Amino acid sequence: MSTATATNSRAAPSSLAASRKFKTFATTFSIAGPVVYCGTQYFNWPLFTYHPATGRLVWGSEAARPGEGPNMLWYGWTVTTILIAAGLGIVAMMLPERISRKIPLALVWIFPILTIPYVIYSLMPWWTHP
Amino acid sequence: MAGLVSTNTFWSLWLFVHLILAVGLLGALTHQAMAVALPVRQPAGGIVTRFRAVPAAGYATAVCVLWVLTFLVGSYIYTKYRIYIRIPLEQGGYYKTGGFFDFKEHVASIGLTLLPAYWYFWKNAKNPEYDNARKGVTLVLAVMCWFLFIVGHVLNNTRGFAS
Numbered sequence: 001m002s003t004a005t006a007t008n009s010r011a012a013p014s015s016l017a018a019s020r021k022f023k024t025f026a027t028t029f030s031i032a033g034p035v036v037y038c039g040t041q042y043f044n045w046p047l048f049t050y051h052p053a054t055g056r057l058v059w060g061s062e063a064a065r066p067g068e069g070p071n072m073l074w075y076g077w078t079v080t081t082i083l084i085a086a087g088l089g090i091v092a093m094m095l096p097e098r099i100s101r102k103i104p105l106a107l108v109w110i111f112p113i114l115t116i117p118y119v120i121y122s123l124m125p126w127w128t129h130p
Numbered sequence: 131m132a133g134l135v136s137t138n139t140f141w142s143l144w145l146f147v148h149l150i151l152a153v154g155l156l157g158a159l160t161h162q163a164m165a166v167a168l169p170v171r172q173p174a175g176g177i178v179t180r181f182r183a184v185p186a187a188g189y190a191t192a193v194c195v196l197w198v199l200t201f202l203v204g205s206y207i208y209t210k211y212r213i214y215i216r217i218p219l220e221q222g223g224y225y226k227t228g229g230f231f232d233f234k235e236h237v238a239s240i241g242l243t244l245l246p247a248y249w250y251f252w253k254n255a256k257n258p259e260y261d262n263a264r265k266g267v268t269l270v271l272a273v274m275c276w277f278l279f280i281v282g283h284v285l286n287n288t289r290g291f292a293s
Contacts, residue, residue, distance in 0.1 A: 030267070126228055
């Protein structure tokens with residue numbers, strides 16, 4: 001970013017953006033997020049299940065019931081992921097700075113790329129359906 | 131909304147809102163991605179150069195807000211997709227189309243989790259320590275956004291507006 005555009009675009013950080021604690025929280029959240037999401041989906045840990053045909057919301061995972069239409073787990077997986085990633089971010093904030101400073105920032109973009117093959121694999125029933 | 135518009139129109143309007151938000155997000159992220167991937171040394175030039183020469187840091191908060199809003203509206207209309215779109219898709223044997231929608235929902239959630247670091251890196255654009263991470267996460271989000279947009283567009287063509 002050693003360019004005219006980059007130089008012009010470099011604004012002074014706000015108070016939140018200047019916080020080292022927030023940096024640790026944000027990077028830990030974003031590094032953990034894709035991995036936690038895949039784990040949540042693999043182990044099927046939705047915080048809740050939504051049944052759109054009846055509007056019923058239940059804690060945890062619940063299979064579709066006969067005559068009540070499909071179930072939706074994705075909302076629950078996403079909320080579980082946000083809660084776990086936020087928890088990990090808060091724990092990381094409590095670490096001494098000499099440790100939290102060593103978190104590799106490149107993992108923020110490497111992990112989401114690495115999760116894509118798993119996501120494609122997890123959808124195999126769709127791809128191989130006769 | 132009962133009595134004002136039909137049920138079909140109501141959900142089509144929300145789908146349209148989802149589309150408009152997605153277009154804004156796609157434009158902002160594409161500008162940013164171009165600015166970090168192919169930075170401009172001289173701001174003047176042709177349309178492509180000017181497209182790359184945006185003040186990219188100013189887009190960060192807007193991108194986060196747009197991603198969250200698009201995500202929330204998409205989540206809202208997803209309930210209708212699950213019943214009125216996905217079931218007919220399965221009945222018609224369009225399994226790969228349905229698979230790509232599930233792929234889309236996973237990518238949207240994974241992208242959502244990247245936003246805090248993305249925002250932090252852009253709000254500290256003066257700090258060269260974050261240059262590589264900022265470039266990487268911006269490009270990843272831009273590719274995700276294009277994927278989400280194209281899959282959504284194809285799905286809408288398969289069974290979307292007014293269906």
